[in-house]
Amino acid sequence: MLSVQNLCKSFLVGGEKYPVLKGVSLEVKKGEFVGVMGPSGSGKSTLLNSISCYIPSDSGKILLGNLELSQLKEEQLARVRNEKLGFVFQDFLLLDGLTVRENIMLPRIIGGKNVPAMEKSADLLCDLFGISHIKNKYPADISGGERQRTAVARALINNPQVILADEPTGNLDSKSAQKVIDAFLQAKTQLSATIFMVTHDSYAASFCDRVIILKDGNVQMTLEREEKERREFQDALLDSIRESSEVKES
């Protein structure tokens, strides 16, 4: 579904080149819930932004299905972002002037397609994520967890091939974070959505099918959950993260 091959990206700071991604390769299969973890500054956000082509990458391939994203022109990219990708951001990025329901419908309106059906789709998503009772409220009047669930619903309305999420629980308390993770899980099981999530939080990551650990611009390791208990998987994650930071210290 999503395949990243040998992705490189460096930033120019004060005339000097700082490599952030040094040939990252990874694969996300359809219906998979994949997490990305790693210490601060390891390039997680850079990876995600390169995949969504918000920043141009230096070299390497990004394949969505059989579309090569890095080759697309601005107009085509916009279309891909609208139809084939769904985004969930740490700061929700809802429009304050629109109601919850209107915010959810926004990608459809932008795409200008399927307009008659969109209200129904939006209502279905609201029901699924338990935000039906607030769908006519404005973002300013609802809680952070509700805002993020609205954002997840918005990301799903166009049935995207992949949902890209950067620290979706970063700004939330644990109870709200749980509800957002539940929303992701529901999207996965009931809508067979594919999710690619960057997170700092080992608890959130422990719900993933697979977690990629990034370090110094490289994929350091990949942990599969397989049939492990969630607790067990979280402990495994914590262990490997601790290991990788110990290596750094020595």
Added chain:
Amino acid sequence: MKNLTAVFATLRKKGRGQYLLLSGCLFFAVLLITAFSMMMYSPTVQTVLPQGGDSRKQVMMIFVLAVIGCGAFSLYAAGLFFRYKSREAGVLLALGMSRRALNRQLCREVLGLTLESCGAGLILGTPLCWGIWSLFRLFLVDTPEMLFIFNLRAYTVPFLFFLFVLFLLLIMENRFLARVNVLDIIHESHRPEPVRAVPSWYGWGGILLIVLGGSLGYFAPSFCVRVLQWYAPGLLTAVFYLPALVGLYWVLLFTVVGGWHRGKRRYAHLIESGMMQFQGRQTVRNMLVVTVLVAGAYFASFYTPMMMTSSQAALKNREADYQFFYRADQEMISQAEIQELAQSYSAQVVNYREVSSITLAIDGETEVETEGPMGVTYTVQYQEMRSEGRFFSVSAWNTLARDNLTLESGQCIASLDRYGYPSSISLVTNPVTGQSLKVETLPSPLSSRLLSDIYLLSDQDYAQLIQGLTPEWQEVQVVFDAENDSYALAKDLFHRIVESSGPETAVFDGYDRISKMNAEKAGEVYWGDQVEELNLPVIDLTRPDSSSFRTNWLYMPQFQALDEGDFLSTYAVYLLLFIFISILCFAAVSVILYTRSQSLILSNLWVYEDLHKLGASAAYRRKTAQGQVKRVFLAPLLTGTVLILCFYLLILLGNGRVWGIDANEAVAFAVCLALAAICSTLFYLLYRFTLKQAWRLLKL
């Protein structure tokens, strides 16, 4: 909500405040410019402010300033608007809206908003102008010539302004769209910005530069004229003011960024200064505009009181109630007729005196101007017959002024000229016969202020020079007082005098027949005859009540009652105009200050949030916000006010013959100070209002 247009409409409804601010600013700018332009194009102003004259230049300069000010605050408002819009745009882009689609929507919004607000301004500008005009006529002064006449050409400037604003807004919109970055929106977290330090010597160094530039600019023109004998082009001498402008920038920057609090005390203002490190330079550039506008506004407001107090003083110091003179070849109203007229107004003519005078050619130096590539230079040249001079015999003078002067033959006493300077001549010539006489001007001028620009000769010399002089070179001078007189009497008498004057007397008070003879001898056209080319005042004997006639007619009588009655109306147009300019400038200043404070608080919203998280009390945050708003307000207002007061003080000091301030000038200055105090109070109220708004923004 079915499509993007509907989405934008909804967003517009929710973000009404931001839209209102921008369209309000645009509306206000176009409204003011239209109203002002309408006034400038009215025939009243066109005739009262002669083209090429200083007052017209000053008015135009201030108008240009005000237009720039309006442009500036429209642009700030647009900047604020686009900043507000950037989040929306970022989200829409992130959700896959193409830039082209976004551009279409934004363009439509900007176009609609500009058209609506500017259109409303264009339409309502004329009624506003008419309203102010009518109020002014109703409450202050009403003269027959103050007709308000609609002129389509007045729309040129506001329309050009509208096109300019539209053009700029579209450019801004394009740049905004090109720069809007999804990543910046996603990571709303603030990237650290590099700080450009402000050197600590900017403060005092700036003040020094202001003083230096101010005095250089002030003295440069007179230095060029007096010492180099060169009328340097205005643009060139204006260059000398440049250091002052640089100094102003330094002082403002220093005040805004670092502040004058140094040492330990600066910690009390650490946060405000810290925030200003980034918006500092930009803020200061806006402040510079404000400072210049404030100075312009004060300049306009002070102009009329200054002019009025000095002429009022001159009025009070007159030695006789009524005085006028006429050419001896005129059929003028006689003493008996004057007395009869006075009686019909139940007034009494007393101390009636009537003597004759003659006009002769006097010698002197003229400036011969040559126009070169560097402006006009001049050389001084002596001429035996330079210009006209009015002469009385000493005995006639003694009758007229109740003096008892004596003169030997060959001696001459000169009065002060109308500007208060003494003059000195050595040769007088009969312009008809060419007979001339060497005279010696006594060093002490005539002490009486009854008449200016006159000379006294001994009776013997006078009798000799009058020989062969035709009546058009002779005059009759009448002086009297009146008891129980009135404005109506004075006006009636004035009208009788004008009616009795023939067309040959319809000349302005700079018209000189000797200069004309000289010009003709040299084969040139006398400048005083080029009324149309040089836009000289037109003297129309059928319109004796027009300001232009009253201020410029050569034979204009000086009647205390008339002048006192007409005093305000003579200056009414000036007053109206300058009041209008000050309103315009002050309005522009207020809008700039308000929007600037608002945007400053908005762009630092996160700092206040962080402060809150760090446990800063509401009182502390209030104080910090107050410090920021105060910076925006205090520095430019104070600088502008002080600068212009200093400028006027310099003018007052340099005015007149002696360096210093006389009683009238002190009154004028006091009036200016009072005006400044009133305006400052109003600005204080605006400051309080802005601060309240800022606190509301910060939810404090």
